[in-house]
Amino acid sequence: NASTSLLRVEKIRWNFCSQPLAIEHLSPDTSEGSSKEDDLSDMIEDIFHDDPIISNSSKPGPRTADSGGKRSSSQVQGRKCCPVYLGGSSAPLGIGTNISPRTCDQLRCTACDFKVVTIDDYEWDKSCDYLFFRNNMPDLNKLKGKLLKRRGGRAYACQCTWRSIQDLTDLKGDQQIRWVCGRH
Incomplete structure (x- = not known):
């Protein structure tokens, strides 16, 4: 009661x-x-x-x-991952822990409430801006226009934030990203 x-x-x-x-x-x-x-x-x-x-x-x-x-x-x-890792295409996907660092494949943005898209072996063009992702997310065909081939890289994006990552990176290191593990 x-x-x-x-x-x-x-x-x-x-x-x-x-x-x-x-x-x-x-x-x-x-x-x-x-x-x-x-x-x-x-x-x-x-x-x-x-x-x-x-x-x-x-x-x-x-x-x-x-x-x-x-x-x-x-x-x-x-x-859920603890801590949450981002990484290039060579990094294994799954539930990340301190003992088993893996890149999270269930990321969700708390700012725009979109699932984070990941694209292996690509990076985002330097000309990408907020409006590009706001208008084109989550249509992969439209997003392809700003993707560049990058062996070992992984392009991450939601509707408000984007990153190109090569190496395993703890998400806590970037205070501007508002991505969290959406649970596995």
Whole structure:
């Protein structure tokens, strides 16, 4: 119920946060109280449990009367890269870790909310600009006009940002890129 949810939020705030959260606007409607309550709990859980193996519980799952709001076992776990790596075409794709550095192939941009496109053995022409990607993404036929052959390279792009990468690179090194692993 709503009061239990708010008490949980208050307890989490008291235990983990140095600044108080603005939760006054989170009082759930009677029609969708359970959904908002679950979403809030899921968001808090994602924040405090940010590791490579995380719960997909922030994604809304189908709910039926007999399931009691529980999600299926296929939705229980998702994996995400930690840290997130970019790399050339010779770098292996997959879930990147400190022990097994791999380039993430599930990148998503938090600025434009587009999936990041990767093109092996190419790089972006120096004349590329924001409007080119804004107008042509994700149409590969239109993007080909600004691609140059580059053996060992990999061209990355979303609708607002683009990079040409040769070597394995930790994404944390580039503060302008707002790409995250979209979970594997």
